[in-house]
Amino acid sequence: MTEETTPLDDDSLYERYGKPLERDHHGKYIAISRDGQVIVDSDDLSVISQAIDTFGSGNFVFRRIGYSYVDKLRSPRQGLLFKA
Numbered sequence: 497m498t499e500e501t502t503p504l505d506d507d508s509l510y511e512r513y514g515k516p517l518e519r520d521h522h523g524k525y526i527a528i529s530r531d532g533q534v535i536v537d538s539d540d541l542s543v544i545s546q547a548i549d550t551f552g553s554g555n556f557v558f559r560r561i562g563y564s565y566v567d568k569l570r571s572p573r574q575g576l577l578f579k580a
Contacts (some may be wrong), residue, residue, distance in 0.1 A: 504530060504555075504556070504557050506528075506557035506559070509528045509530075509532070509557050510526075510528065510557065510559055512532065513526075513528045513532050513534055514526050514528060514534070514559060514561055517534070517536065517561055518561055518562045521536050521561045521562075522561055522562035523538070523560065523561065523562060523563075524536050524537060524538045524560070524561050525537060525538070525539070525540045525543040525544075525558065525559070525560055525561070526543065526558070526559055526560075526561050527543050527544065527546070527547030527551070527556045527557070527558050528556055528557050528559075529547075529550075529551040529555060529556045530551075530555055530556070533550070533551070535547050535550065536561070540558075540560075543558065544558060
């Protein structure tokens with residue numbers, strides 16, 4: 497599998513890059529690329545749109561900062577990630 501087709505480990509990416517933002521950005525939305533770049537905003541559609549434009553479809557995880565429940569979009573083929 498290439499990096500582009502390897503499923504993203506959303507929990508690891510969130511722990512490393514999203515969790516440190518919880519205090520200042522709780523409740524906002526975050527997109528995290530495979531290499532740790534982040535987009536944060538209170539508008540979920542804005543985050544998704546920017547992430548697709550910046551990282552490419554299927555190359556980022558999407559979550560709400562500070563929430564542990566499943567607030568993720570699922571792809572039936574590749575597990576937990578956003579794929580437009």
